[in-house]
Amino acid sequence: MKDEIQIPYIETGNIHTAVGQSVYAKTRERLPMGMCGGPVLNSHNECVGVVEGVVNPPPENSTLGEQRYLFLKAIAGDAAFIPNSEIEAFLQEVEEKMLGAIEQEPPEAEPEYIPPWARR
Secondary structure, eight states: OGGGOOOOOOOOEEEEEEETTEEEEEESSOOOTTOTTOEEEOTTSOEEEEEEEEOOOOOTTOOSOHHHHHHHHHHTTOEEEEEHHHHHHHHHHHHHHHHHHHHHSOOOOOOOOOOGGGOO
16 A cells, blocks of 8 residues: 555756756756656746656767767756746647637538438
């Protein structure tokens, strides 16, 4: 029964870097497995994003190129998260597409009446 209980997990950290739509935070401890999808809170306990995962170090024999390799090495262990602005934009786009699809669907045609003598 104890394995079924979710115990809240709190880890403090600071934004390390942001590149494009990706934001990375340095934390004191590496986030444990299972944190993906969890909230990212600011110092006022406001949800500012969702945990995407933890950045793994690049393999030593990587063919990523030196610049990419050094970047991944620098952020290895960081918590990657999706900021609220990206989540809001995604949800708005999905909603617009869904509403557009609903508006474009033609109304269902009523079934054609076939008199009993013409049915086979």
